[in-house]
Amino acid sequence: MTTLADKFSTEPLPRSQTLAPVLLTAQDVRLAARAQTFTSPTSGLAPGYLQANLIILPSRYASDFRLLCARNPVPCPLIAESASTGCFNAVKSYIPGSPVASNLDIRCDAPRYMVYRDSQLVKAGCLDIIDEWSDDHVAFLIGCSFGFESALAAAGLPPRHTVMGKNVPMYRTNVPMCPAGVFSGSTYVVSMRPYKACDIEKVRRITRGYNATHGEPIAWGWDAVAKLGIGSIDQVQWGDAPVTLDGRPLGEMSGSEEELPVFWGCGVTPQEAVMRANLEGIVMGHAPGYMLVIDSQDDDIVKATYT
Amino acid sequence: MTTLADKFSTEPLPRSQTLAPVLLTAQDVRLAARAQTFTSPTSGLAPGYLQANLIILPSRYASDFRLLCARNPVPCPLIAESASTGCFNAVKSYIPGSPVASNLDIRCDAPRYMVYRDSQLVKAGCLDIIDEWSDDHVAFLIGCSFGFESALAAAGLPPRHTVMGKNVPMYRTNVPMCPAGVFSGSTYVVSMRPYKACDIEKVRRITRGYNATHGEPIAWGWDAVAKLGIGSIDQVQWGDAPVTLDGRPLGEMSGSEEELPVFWGCGVTPQEAVMRANLEGIVMGHAPGYMLVIDSQDDDIVKATYT
Numbered sequence: 001m002t003t004l005a006d007k008f009s010t011e012p013l014p015r016s017q018t019l020a021p022v023l024l025t026a027q028d029v030r031l032a033a034r035a036q037t038f039t040s041p042t043s044g045l046a047p048g049y050l051q052a053n054l055i056i057l058p059s060r061y062a063s064d065f066r067l068l069c070a071r072n073p074v075p076c077p078l079i080a081e082s083a084s085t086g087c088f089n090a091v092k093s094y095i096p097g098s099p100v101a102s103n104l105d106i107r108c109d110a111p112r113y114m115v116y117r118d119s120q121l122v123k124a125g126c127l128d129i130i131d132e133w134s135d136d137h138v139a140f141l142i143g144c145s146f147g148f149e150s151a152l153a154a155a156g157l158p159p160r161h162t163v164m165g166k167n168v169p170m171y172r173t174n175v176p177m178c179p180a181g182v183f184s185g186s187t188y189v190v191s192m193r194p195y196k197a198c199d200i201e202k203v204r205r206i207t208r209g210y211n212a213t214h215g216e217p218i219a220w221g222w223d224a225v226a227k228l229g230i231g232s233i234d235q236v237q238w239g240d241a242p243v244t245l246d247g248r249p250l251g252e253m254s255g256s257e258e259e260l261p262v263f264w265g266c267g268v269t270p271q272e273a274v275m276r277a278n279l280e281g282i283v284m285g286h287a288p289g290y291m292l293v294i295d296s297q298d299d300d301i302v303k304a305t306y307t
Numbered sequence: 308m309t310t311l312a313d314k315f316s317t318e319p320l321p322r323s324q325t326l327a328p329v330l331l332t333a334q335d336v337r338l339a340a341r342a343q344t345f346t347s348p349t350s351g352l353a354p355g356y357l358q359a360n361l362i363i364l365p366s367r368y369a370s371d372f373r374l375l376c377a378r379n380p381v382p383c384p385l386i387a388e389s390a391s392t393g394c395f396n397a398v399k400s401y402i403p404g405s406p407v408a409s410n411l412d413i414r415c416d417a418p419r420y421m422v423y424r425d426s427q428l429v430k431a432g433c434l435d436i437i438d439e440w441s442d443d444h445v446a447f448l449i450g451c452s453f454g455f456e457s458a459l460a461a462a463g464l465p466p467r468h469t470v471m472g473k474n475v476p477m478y479r480t481n482v483p484m485c486p487a488g489v490f491s492g493s494t495y496v497v498s499m500r501p502y503k504a505c506d507i508e509k510v511r512r513i514t515r516g517y518n519a520t521h522g523e524p525i526a527w528g529w530d531a532v533a534k535l536g537i538g539s540i541d542q543v544q545w546g547d548a549p550v551t552l553d554g555r556p557l558g559e560m561s562g563s564e565e566e567l568p569v570f571w572g573c574g575v576t577p578q579e580a581v582m583r584a585n586l587e588g589i590v591m592g593h594a595p596g597y598m599l600v601i602d603s604q605d606d607d608i609v610k611a612t613y614t
Contacts, residue, residue, distance in 0.1 A: 067515070071522065074378050074485045175483060176534070178381045178525050178572070181515065208374070208488065215378065218485050227483070265485070 025049065026101070029293040030109040036127050039111050041289040043167075047150065048298055050213070051291035052079055053142040053267040054110055055274055056129070056284040059085045062138040064181030068273060069142070071178040075188050075269035077143035077212045079296070082106070086135035095212055098300040106139045112287035119278045129284050137282075144267045144291060145191055147213030147298050151206050152193075159193040164247075166240035167289075168193065170266055174229030175218075177273060186273040190218065190228065190263040194242060194250055197221075197257040207264070212301035214265040221260050233261055238268060238288070332356065333408070336600040337416040343434050346418050348596040350474075354457065355605055357520070358598035359386055360449040360574040361417055362581055363436070363591040366392045369445040371488030375580060376449070378485040382495050382576035384450035384519045386603070389413070393442035402519055405607040413446045419594035426585050432594050439589050451574045451598060452498055454520030454605050458513050459500075466500040471554075473547035474596075475500065477573055481536030482525075484580060493580040497525065497535065497570040501549060501557055504528075504564040514571070519608035521572040528567050540568055545575060545595070 023029045023038065026049040032038035042051055057065055062085070069078035080100040083090040088107050093100040108128035115123035115132050123132075145168070149159050161168045168191045175188040191214075195203050200220050208216040225233055234241050234251040242250035244259060253259040271285060286292055330336045330345065333356040339345035349358055364372055369392070376385035387407040390397040395414050400407040415435035422430035422439050430439075452475070456466050468475045475498045482495040498521075502510050507527050515523040532540055541548050541558040549557035551566060560566040578592060593599055 067518070067522075070518065071381050073380065176526065179511075179523065181511075181523075204486075204488075211374075211377065215374075216486065216488075219483065 026293040026295045027103055029111075030101070030104065033111045034105055034108045036108075039127060042111065042291045042293055043146070043289065046293050049293055050079070050296045050298065050301070051144045051146050051293050053144055053271065054106070054113075054139060054284075054286040054292050055142065055270060056106070056133075056137050056139045057274070057279065058281040058283070059136050059138050061182060061277075061279055062140075064183055065140060065270075065274070068177070068180035068183045069140070069270070071180050072269070073211070074214060074218060075177070075265035075267075076273075077214060078140060079143050079212055079294070080141040082137075082139045085138055088133055088137075088139065091139070091141065093296075095296055095300055098296040100141065100296050101294045106292070107133045110286040110290055110292045112290040114285050114287050116275070116279075116283040118280055119275065119283070125287050125290075132282050132284060134282070137284075140270075141292065141294065142267050142270050143213040143301070145214050145264055146291075147301060148207045148210040150298060151210070152203065155202065155206055157195065157199060157203060157206070160242065160245070161193070161240065163245070164243060166243075168239050169233075169236040169242045170238040170268055171228070171230045171263075172237050172272075177269070182277050182279065183273050184277075186269070186276050188218070188228075189237070189266040189268040189272055190230075191239070191266040192233070192242060192261050192263050194244075194253075194259045195220075195262050197260055200260065200262060203262060209302040210298075214267070217262045217264050220262040222255050224263060225261060228263060333600040333602045334410055336418075337408070337411065340418045341412055341415045343415075346434060349418065349598045349600055350453070350596065353600050356600055357386070357603045357605065357608070358451045358453050358600050360451055360578065361413070361420075361446060361591075361593040361599050362449065362577060363413070363440075363444050363446045364581070364586065365588040365590070366443050366445050368489060368584075368586055371490055372447060372577075372581070375484070375487035375490045376447070376577070378487050379576070380518070381521060381525060382484070382572035382574070383580075384521060385447060386450050386519055386601070387448040389444075389446045392445055395440055395444075395446065398446070398448065400603075402603055402607055405603040407448065407603050408601045413599070414440045417593040417597055417599045419597040421592050421594050423582070423586075423590040425587055426582065426590070432597075436591050439591060441589070444589070444591075447577075448599065448601065449574050449577050450520040450608070452521050452571055453598075454608060455514045455517040457605060458517070459510065462509065462513055464502065464506060464510060464513070467549065467552070468500070468547065470552070471550060473550075475546050476540075476543040476549045477545040477575055478535070478537045478570075479544050479579075484576070489584050489586065490580050491584075493576070493583050495525070495535075496544070496573040496575040496579055497537075498546070498573040499540070499549060499568050499570050501551075501560075501566045502527075502569050504567055507567065507569060510569060516609040517605075521574070524569045524571050527569040529562050531570060532568060535570060 387398040
């Protein structure tokens with residue numbers, strides 16, 4: 001089975017040749033994407049604003065998907081959804097006190113999209129989904145771990161991939177999702193950032209509050225690699241293979257206390273679950289890396305903690 | 308390590324010799340437990356009312372435990388907690404529209420309790436915890452799968468253990484909990500009820516709405532036994548070993564479509580997680596099977612679905 005994310009690991013989308021304009025706010029990014037003057041990945045844009053994974057389903061699957069998120073909140077933190085079936089310009093927010101986005105058009109505010117028909121990819125990287133959107137569609141916004149990376153950097157613990165100018169390493173695991181209706185048989189996807197053994201409690205503490213963007217790690221240490229069912233730390237399923245600060249494969253550090261893999265729930269998980277469910281009809285999402293940037297700030301989700 | 312539940316699998320509590328009085332409502336059960344005229348297991352009492360697992364922690368662990376429940380809602384559905392630190396006679400309800408319990412004394416309304424000091428069991432099966440309760444304690448109420456068993460029976464699909472007059476079979480799995488602060492390194496505990504292959508979608512549908520009492524199954528079928536890391540279906544960790552309708556070990560049906568194991572998240576999970584966390588100070592809980600019966604009805608939690 002070819003999933004959305006596999007497609008991208010083998011066939012990268014064409015990047016816009018245009019230099020990115022100065023896009024400082026979430027609305028700047030959305031308006032530029034809507035005007036199709038910005039068609040590139042969103043990493044690093046509009047610092048401090050949250051970026052969201054986008055999953056758009058026929059309404060008959062909406063309640064099962066909502067339940068999937070409720071039962072698996074760590075890999076699938078639901079941030080918002082269409083205000084009503086068919087609504088593309090307003091969302092119900094699940095972040096207390098944060099409206100998520102005003103001046104929104106879900107059909108064209110992400111820089112690029114993917115379109116599936118009966119679980120087969122039919123368009124990759126298109127600039128809008130105006131023709132495909134119907135009054136029976138419901139859009140879901142899922143948190144993305146960009147939300148805690150700036151907090152780690154501010155604490156002197158920048159994620160390795162950001163230091164090296166690479167994409168975060170991501171892996172399939174054997175950790176089962178709790179099924180929900182049509183969504184069953186899928187497993188967690190995790191992202192990985194290496195840290196020293198002595199820094200792990202601090203890393204856990206910093207990311208703990210970011211419950212809408214996966215929160216604290218789900219596992220850490222070299223023994224976690226086998227426990228999660230990951231074959232080799234150097235063989236990623238998505239993103240770039242992890243490296244030491246001097247550029248060697250991270251696997252060379254295996255067993256050391258100086259560099260340990262630390263794993264978080266990952267926003268690719270719900271995309272995998274949707275693609276594995278063999279849904280009928282038109283399903284859409286953002287193109288991986290080409291996220292929907294929203295008006296909520298990193299801080300908004302820390303305020304909405306469970307403490 | 309001896310956990311709370313292990314203790315009970317080897318040393319059953321003394322059962323009261325008194326015949327159970329007629330206890331039709333949740334408040335009947337609570338008042339009889341408070342008066343110490345009822346000191347027996349609560350299974351089958353006050354039909355239609357929810358029964359809750361009880362976990363009582365020093366306040367410094369409360370926010371981590373709340374987060375543990377939020378990150379693992381299927382095995383740890385948080386129903387309510389003390390209205391404030393030290394409060395034993397009122398709770399904040401997390402079931403929308405249901406006050407959970409009025410006329411409540413958490414220190415004596417369950418028929419029997421367990422007390423741990425610095426993670427060592429110091430009292431098993433005591434009738435109240437009035438001496439141990441302090442103004443620094445917070446009580447948490449966790450859903451119990453009794454909540455959906457009557458719905459299964461009403462649909463002509465009574466759980467096997469209820470038909471045979473036994474306790475539900477329970478197993479440790481290798482499915483990791485998402486850690487939260489001091490609570491890390493624990494795994495899901497599951498309960499099991501066998502059903503025919505042709506009934507499983509119906510069983511999933513009936514239990515789906517009961518999200519505050521573990522909801523729909525997390526896995527089913529003979530291949531799920533190995534996938535969950537369960538050694539043998541006939542070797543339970545808690546409860547009674549599962550049997551066919553004519554009393555043979557369920558394992559003899561292995562591979563058949565006529566009797567498949569179906570696994571649900573189980574309320575023993577949070578107790579295990581608490582006992583594995585090596586907490587300091589006094590930790591308390593109900594004695595397994597001697598639940599806190601609450602005023603919320605089975606139907607209250609179905610109304611609070613995610614659809």
